[in-house]
Amino acid sequence: MLQVRDCPADLYADLADCAKRENRSISQQTIYILKTALGSQDQNKESPEENAVEALGEGVLPGHSV
Numbered sequence: 001m002l003q004v005r006d007c008p009a010d011l012y013a014d015l016a017d018c019a020k021r022e023n024r025s026i027s028q029q030t031i032y033i034l035k036t037a038l039g040s041q042d043q044n045k046e047s048p049e050e051n052a053v054e055a056l057g058e059g060v061l062p063g064h065s066v
Contacts, residue, residue: 002030 019029 015029016026019026022029022032024032
């Protein structure tokens with residue numbers, strides 16, 4: 001189980017929008033982003049943050065930089 005406290009409202013809204021576009025629940029989208037960011041870290045030798053940005057696609061989380 002994962003709980004995130006004090007998540008900024010704008011980040012949560014962006015996550016919800018992304019999940020809706022991908023036809024996923026917020027939980028499913030969060031797991032997808034984490035798996036993509038952390039799972040491909042060994043393959044790409046990039047940081048988890050860079051992998052997360054790639055997983056989301058350019059511009060999905062406006063206002064949030066790596």
